[in-house]
Amino acid sequence: MNTHLFASKMASIPSVSQSQLFLKKPQFISSPTTCLFIKPSQSLNLSVSRSKKLVVVAAAGAGTAAAEEKSKKRYPGEGKGFVEEMRFVAMKLHTKDQAKEGEKEAQEKPLPKWEPTIDGYLKFLVDSKLVYDTLEKIVRKADFPEYAEFRNTGLERAESLAKDLAWLKEQGYSIPEPSSPGRSYSAYVEELSKKDPQAFICHFYNTYFAHSAGGRMIGKKVAEKILNGKELEFYKWDGDLSQLLQNVRNKLNVVAENWSREEKNHCLEETEKSFKFSGEILRLILS
Template structure:
């Protein structure tokens, strides 16, 4: 039986460009990843702002201002600790770590606000951030590592155990949490997808800054 996560996935896939996914409907704005010319400084900005977002998500599910968020504690998809290790590695390699910047701070503030007042919208962001990172996020990480890190795989792109199984466990939880939502709440969750892509793309663009 299909659950609400299938609807979330269908809407998310349409937000991709045709070269990113078969179901993509968006026109590409910039060059494809293969043609990117990233810098270590830009990549560090991306990692720092990503950490702000993952810190916020992980704090929210721990504090659980809405009881349903407690379902998503310790899923195995958490990234905050891994990003800390990566930033320490860059520091030891002699790079200076930048301060967090506007895209990460703006997204963090928005997630905090949603988590308190709008669970369906917050869950939309939770789903898209974690699931996108295991898919397109990994591809981007690999391409960037080939160009500027001598193919080093960062902790950000390593998980304990089977990623498909971790994702499946979270899908089950997402379907369970959304099963008590009205159709209106489900539609509201789906409508938030575009915003989640906009915020994430702002952070992603830091790689090329």
């Protein structure tokens, strides 16, 4: 057909309004190169098909947006550095009467009256020294380079405990061998340190920082009960303790900057085990 004649015939076809799509008369749909003869029902099917495609595309876009939002999820304390994340998880494991941020319910049955014994306290000090000896040996050896960052922080406790045990021996007390809780924890962190630096750092943080807070309060109560108020070297630090702690916080935050989110989460998940081991050693005071 002559091109001009085709164009003239097409121009003579009246335009179809949107409302006429629902009439039963056939329609012509034209393009610059084709002329199609379509029934009204086919026109509707094309419209529905196009709508379905739009829905699928929109759903795919929403799924991608949700995945991106999830990847940007902020963890409690994350904005202040990884140490704040560790502190937040540790606080969650406290009961509400132990810390204002605690989330665990207090035990329904009250604990027996807190009566430390000298024999139990000696066991606690001996087992604690074994754990600190192990932690400090690990950072000196540094199987992983980041461990070396925590040498000579000023928080070390093994030497102070050695002095306390020597003094107690001078007072006539018999110093026991390390017991099961201390040996178990020492073996665990030593094995962990060789293959799992993120988990080891969790134990390192919780051991030193817990002693600088709750540990000091317990030491004061024990001294009043069984040591005539004597303050042991275990509860003394050279220099400003708050500054020593801040220095270690800074180092921990720097080390954790090189970890993936999965590695950080793995570190946080070790917190409960840290509490379990340290709690078993702490209970020796009452034995």
